[in-house]
Structures are given as structure tokens and as C-alpha cells.
Amino acid sequence: xxxxxxxxxxxxxxxxxxxxxxxxxxxxxxxxxxxxxxxxxxxxxxxxxxxxxxxxxxxxxxxxxxxxxxxxxxxxxxxxxxxxxxxxxxxxxxxxxxxxxxxxxxxxxxxxxxxxxxxxxxxxxxxxxxxxxxxxxxxxxxxxxxxxxxxxxxxxxxxxxxxxxxxxxxxxxxxxxxxxxxxxxxxxxxxxxxxxxxxxxxxxxxxxxxxxxxxxxxxxxxxxxxxxxxxxxxxxxxxxxxxxxxxxxxxxxxxxxxxxxxxxxxxxxxxxxxxxxxxxxxxxxxxxxxxxxxxxxxxxxxxxxxxxxxxxxxxxxxxxxxxxxxxxxxxxxxxxxxxxxxxxxxxxxxxxxxxxxxxxxxxxxxxxxxxxxxxxxxxxxxxxxxxxxxxxxxxxxxxxxxxxxxxxxxx
Amino acid sequence: xxxxxxxxxxxxxxxxxxxxxxxxxxxxxxxxxxxxxxxxxxxxxxxxxxxxxxxxxxxxxxxxxxxxxxxxxxxxxxxxxxxxxxxxxxxxxxxxxxxxxxxxxxxxxxxxxxxxxxxxxxxxxxxxxxxxxxxxxxxxxxxxxxxxxxxxxxxxxxxxxxxxxxxxxxxxxxxxxxxxxxxxxxxxxxxxxxxxxxxxxxxxxxxxxxxxxxxxxxxxxxxxxxxxxxxxxxxxxxxxxxxxxxxxxxxxxxxxxxxxxxxxxxxxxxxxxxxxxxxxxxxxxxxxxxxxxxxxxxxxxxxxxxxxxxxxxxxxxxxxxxxxxxxxxxxxxxxxxxxxxxxxxxxxxxxxxxxxxxxxxxxxxxxxxxxxxxxxxxxxxxxxxxxxxxxxxxxxxxxxxxxxxxxxxxx
Numbered sequence: 174x175x176x177x178x179x180x181x182x183x184x185x186x187x188x189x190x191x192x193x194x195x196x197x198x199x200x201x202x203x204x205x206x207x208x209x210x211x212x213x214x215x216x217x218x219x220x221x222x223x224x225x226x227x228x229x230x231x232x233x234x235x236x237x238x239x240x241x242x243x244x245x246x247x248x249x250x251x252x253x254x255x256x257x258x259x260x261x262x263x264x265x266x267x268x269x270x271x272x273x274x275x276x277x278x279x280x281x282x283x284x285x286x287x288x289x290x291x292x293x294x295x296x297x298x299x300x301x302x303x304x305x306x307x308x309x310x311x312x313x314x315x316x317x318x319x320x321x322x323x324x325x326x327x328x329x330x331x332x333x334x335x336x337x338x339x340x341x342x343x344x345x346x347x348x349x350x351x352x353x354x355x356x357x358x359x360x361x362x363x364x365x366x367x368x369x370x371x372x373x374x375x376x377x378x379x380x381x382x383x384x385x386x387x388x389x390x391x392x393x394x395x396x397x398x399x400x401x402x403x404x405x406x407x408x409x410x411x412x413x414x415x416x417x418x419x420x421x422x423x424x425x426x427x428x429x430x431x432x433x434x435x436x437x438x439x440x441x442x443x444x445x446x447x448x449x450x451x452x453x454x455x456x457x458x459x460x461x462x463x464x465x466x467x468x469x470x471x472x473x474x475x476x477x478x479x480x481x482x483x484x485x486x487x488x489x490x491x492x493x494x495x496x497x498x499x500x501x502x503x504x505x506x507x508x509x510x511x512x513x514x515x516x517x518x519x520x521x522x523x524x525x526x527x528x529x530x531x532x533x534x535x536x537x538x539x540x541x542x543x544x545x546x547x548x549x550x551x552x553x554x555x556x557x558x559x560x561x562x563x564x565x566x567x568x569x570x571x572x573x574x575x576x577x578x579x580x581x582x583x584x
Numbered sequence: 585x586x587x588x589x590x591x592x593x594x595x596x597x598x599x600x601x602x603x604x605x606x607x608x609x610x611x612x613x614x615x616x617x618x619x620x621x622x623x624x625x626x627x628x629x630x631x632x633x634x635x636x637x638x639x640x641x642x643x644x645x646x647x648x649x650x651x652x653x654x655x656x657x658x659x660x661x662x663x664x665x666x667x668x669x670x671x672x673x674x675x676x677x678x679x680x681x682x683x684x685x686x687x688x689x690x691x692x693x694x695x696x697x698x699x700x701x702x703x704x705x706x707x708x709x710x711x712x713x714x715x716x717x718x719x720x721x722x723x724x725x726x727x728x729x730x731x732x733x734x735x736x737x738x739x740x741x742x743x744x745x746x747x748x749x750x751x752x753x754x755x756x757x758x759x760x761x762x763x764x765x766x767x768x769x770x771x772x773x774x775x776x777x778x779x780x781x782x783x784x785x786x787x788x789x790x791x792x793x794x795x796x797x798x799x800x801x802x803x804x805x806x807x808x809x810x811x812x813x814x815x816x817x818x819x820x821x822x823x824x825x826x827x828x829x830x831x832x833x834x835x836x837x838x839x840x841x842x843x844x845x846x847x848x849x850x851x852x853x854x855x856x857x858x859x860x861x862x863x864x865x866x867x868x869x870x871x872x873x874x875x876x877x878x879x880x881x882x883x884x885x886x887x888x889x890x891x892x893x894x895x896x897x898x899x900x901x902x903x904x905x906x907x908x909x910x911x912x913x914x915x916x917x918x919x920x921x922x923x924x925x926x927x928x929x930x931x932x933x934x935x936x937x938x939x940x941x942x943x944x945x946x947x948x949x950x951x952x953x954x955x956x957x958x959x960x961x962x963x964x965x966x967x968x969x970x971x972x973x974x975x976x977x978x979x980x981x982x983x984x985x986x987x988x989x990x991x992x993x994x995x
Contacts, residue, residue, distance in 0.1 A: 193641070223660070230671060238670070238677075241659065241663035241678050248652065248659075253649075256650075257641040257642060259642055266648070
């Protein structure tokens, strides 16, 4: 029997009617002769309510207890989901992370999965039961409940699909797939039929929020095809898969825009071994997430170093920068706020020339000034003025024909 | 280190302020050098809300899933309780029933405890941690979550005290102890300092609702002293203990009133072996709880048989009685509604004469007509008209001086 894993997020199970709708979709799949394993998140705003309850008692609650508390949200959903299926005449059984031995390390609130007991689930599927598993949670080797952090239920679903040898992991959510760009920023963006893990990883890291990078990494590592679909519509969605030859023909698959960024520059740092490490150790200690590090030599002894951060981390980053100023013999620090980053992503870049030229040309034509540029093997990012960002994205999208389905592009 | 188990019911942990108050009481006990294990119930109306959520999806939800769902209520309380203690500077750790291997049978919604892993709790206590355990829940040998049914958290607390060798199990609730009678029915009732397990069992079975009989049975079996105390006041409460010699001096410890009863009589049943068994098998199948069975011979072949039931079971009981009427060759069935039962309970009855006489005399003087009488070794019950019941209870309470502390009675 082919097994499919279906993951339903919090908005897809927010109330009784939505749970019933999801249950009907599960039944449709069962009727096709497939074994279905459902992974469900906490209902709607349940997690927010529990967090509020916790903070009312302790502004800094111990993480182990936070996991013990938050894991109840998914446990409630899965038992209710199983009840709904029973009510519709289908046998179902719900499991917590602990009950299927979703073994993790002991890093509470962001644990990593070590192993899963697929046997217990296989036995239930063999018994013709629909299996409903609580997402986001596991247990460590001492039976402490752990949670997987942001995007945890997606990771549970993909990891389960891998452990069960499922052909497909379907992620049901409130969007109907992955778009070439965020439709709020570029209205003519189109849904992609297919995207590679690497492209999706780049886009997720660049703020395309549909799926968490960890779940995509799991899919890539264990070769699980992930389908992102709408829980309210019957459309095909987008497949996240390994690269296939025709993907190479598409130079740019998608574009992203990251707003609310800031850039910090350290001017005239002593260019000696260890200084860069010192700087980023201080920033890490201040829990600042750093992107797009650029270092350039300005003389044989001195270098300029800049990096991008989220604007919300600006105060912490400035403080950390001031602290290390004398340590690395930095001449001055500059800060640029109101900056955004526009990126294009595509595995086709590996084998095509002229992508950077086309992007810079489109930005020039749109009269967008480029502050700085960084690239990876399959990505080009340009930092631009926040108030020119939307224009920049549109220009780039039009240049790479991201308003057309991939097979209709001339690029 | 002496260990004490403290159980806090749903109303005692209903909100953040109440959890904090309970936490302060725990800390007071810790400061006295005792190891404290807390057992907590679900907050306030949480369980009712979860039941409503379940019934919205399935009017007849599978019991395993119901247990999976309802057990989250206690899990939330214990993690929040531990967070509150951390916030006050005390190290605490919460456990679900599964995490301390509260092993039960697999009878979902009314499982029975088989064993407890006391070692895990002892290790935490040795580490100077306060241990918070979810009441009401366990796991069976297949890791399915089970619940213990009504009074389950009390049972958890007493069973834990037994397993840990705790000197005392304190039950914190919204009343300040056990009274000689329900103060709503007899205003001058007084709080008892001490009551024996057997007396408390009789009183609990007769509707004195403070504690569930199963918890008391556990206390009796494993010799755990149970203290029933107010969670909002600092008073001594009532100790439930083994019999001690001075208890014998008190003839009647308490009186109870059970309202909303009905009596069903089967007149002229063939008095042959097996007929009584047939009748009560039918009633058990109809899930009717039967009390106070009375059978009297009316001739060498015929007997009358009557029993008391809760008025809520009346329709089911009448239907069952009609079904077996011909089977046992019964001449007629009579039903009496609007009946109540007034009882006196006391281990002193075993060694004192004249208790029944005194009770009947008091009822006669109050012009209360007695419908029927049943007795146990330490109890006398009289069924009376519902509208005479309060007068009957008052007369009995006055006759046995239940408006005075035990040591001040002349009886």
C-alpha cells in the first residue's frame, strides 16, 4: 500500500468545521486506496493563548516546561481529528510525538529529530487505520517532551514521510502553492508547478515564508517529494523535488524581497587573522542573525566589513559593534537603515551566463540604485533603498518573465 | 527527607492568581524541610470546554481519543505550576502520568492504577526539586494515555503518596474539611477533626461529595493519612485515617442526605434461585446503579423485591423492569418517586446498642414516616419522603449531637 503523509497547519484545523473539511480530504485519499498519515498542528490561536498563560506566570519560563505546555496544543488537535474521522465512519488513531518515539535531542524549544518508530505506525496502517500524529513535538531519551521550534510540524511531516517510505508529503496550508514572487509585492507572479529543494531553500531563507528551511532540508536529504497545496481549494499546488533536467532550462525560478533590513559597516578594521571571527562572535553572543557579509581590503593593513541584519536586531547589533570597535581597531562604524534586498534564485544559473548582467540592467533601467551585491551559486541578491524595493522586484520579475509559467518563457 | 503529597483541584488552579497562591503554599511546606510532590487537576472549566469541543465533532467519541484529549488539561496545569514556582525562585519539574510510568489497565475513561515508577520522582526530590504530577491520567502498557475517571486526581494523589512512602496526602479543595452533615441541609453541622476510612467510604457512597471512594480505598489499603483542607484558608481540615481507639467512643460520626432517588418494587416475584440475579443483570446491562436492595418473602413461593436508584436512571430502570416482568413471573411493579434517604454513619455502632432505636425515635418525634430501612455494620439508612428529608436530617443530627464537636457529645 502506498503511503502519503498529509500535514494540516493551524489555520486548516482552527475549528470544528475546518477539522471536518480536512477529514473529508483525508477520506478522499483513503478511498483511492492509499494509507494516510496525518500530521496536525495546534488549532488556530491555541499556541498563542498558551504562551500568554505561561508569560502571565513567569516572564522567562523554563524551556522544558514550555515544551510540556505547548505540546498539548497538537495533542488536542490530533485526538479531535481522530474523533471527526470516527464520526464519519473511518477508523483512526491519534499519537503524540512520544507515542511514536519521535526521538529528539534535549534542546528544548528547538530540538532536532534523531529517529522515529515507524513500526507502530505501519502496524496501524496495516490494520486499515488512519494515523494522526501530533506535529512539532518529540521526546528525548528521558521521556521529556521536546518541541522542534518554528516550522516544526512541517519537519515532523517530512521526517515521517522519510521514515515511512511515503511517496509524497503533502503540506496543506492557506496558500495554494509557491509563487515566482510574493504576489503582494508583484501581482502578476504565477504559481510554480515544481521547484528544486535548493531553490526552495534559498527562497525560504530569503523570507518566502511558506515552508521552513529545516523541513526542506529533510526532504532533500531523504528524497521526499513535498507538495504545497491549499487546504480550501482543489488545485495541484507546487511540488518541491530534486532537480530534474528540465529545471536547468529555467535560468531564474523565483524572486524574493526582504524588507526591514539594515546594514552595518565597520570601516578600516585591522586586516589581521581572527578579527572577523571576533566581530561575529560578539554578534552571535548578542543573538543577532547576520546575512550577506562583505569584506573588502582598502589597503594592505585595513579592510571594510559590512553585513545585513533585520531591523529588529539593530540596537543589539549596534551595541555589539561599539563594544568591539577598539578591539579590532576600527576607524568608524556606519549604519544604514531603510534598506531592502531583492534576490533572484534559480538552479539554471549554474549553467547560464548573463544572469547578473540581466538583473543589474533591469535595475538600472528602473532607475534603482544598488547598494551592495552578494551571490551564491544559485542566487543573486541586491541591497536597495526600501522605497525603491517594490519597483526593483517588479523590474527583475519582468526581466526574467516571472509573470509567465516556466515553459512559456523565452529567457 | 519526609515527603508530603499535595493535591490541588480544578478550582484551586483555575487562573494565574490561584496557581500562584497554591505555589506559595507549596513553598511554605518546602521551607519546613519537606519534599513536596504536587498533584494538579485541569484548570477550572478546561475539561468541560474540551468535552464540548469533542462532542461538536462526534457525539460518541472513541474513549481512547477522549483520554488523549482530556489528559492535556492536567498537562497544561502542571507545566504552568512548575513555571510559577520557577518564577518564585524554586526549582520544579512537571510530569505527565506517562512520564512517571503511572501504569494502568487499558479501560479508557475509567482506568485502574497498576504501578508507579517512584524512582524518577525520588531522584528529583533528592535533587531538591519540587515535583508536579498531572492527576487523573496514566498510560497503559502500549503507551496509550488513559484517564482514571471521576475523582481521578484524588486517586493519583493518594496512590503517589503510597508509592513514595509519604507520611501524608493533603487534598486542597474549596471546602475546609469533612462536616458531620452537609451544611446546606443542616446549618449547625460541624467540621470533623478526624474520620476513619470506613466511615468516609460510607459517607462518600452516600453522596458526601468531597472525596471519591476510590481514593479513600487506596488510602485505606496503603495506610496513607489523607487531610482534606481548604485551598484558600489556613485551617486544619479533616484527617481521614485508620480507626483509632477514641473513634469507638463516638457512636455516630456523621449523617448524610441523598435526594432525587426513586424506589422500584417488584411484587410477587417467583422465589426461586437465580431470579434476583436475572433482575440485576438486566439493570446492569441498562447501566442503572442500584442501591439498598431489599427482598422479603411473602409466601413460600413468592417474594417482594425493591431497590433504590437515582431519579435520572428511572426511565432506564422501569424499562428494564418491564422487560423481566414475565421472566420472573412478577405480579406487579410499583414505582415511588420523590424519595430521599437519610443515613447515619459511625464505626462506634459496632460496639454500641440502641443506635437504630435512637434514630427511629428521632424520626418519629419529627413526624417523619419511614418508607424502608437498610443497614450495614456502620450505617443505618432510612428512605423518607423527599419533602420530609431536611426535617428528618435535622432531627437525626440533633439526636446524635452532630452540631457539637465529637469530644463534647454525651451520646
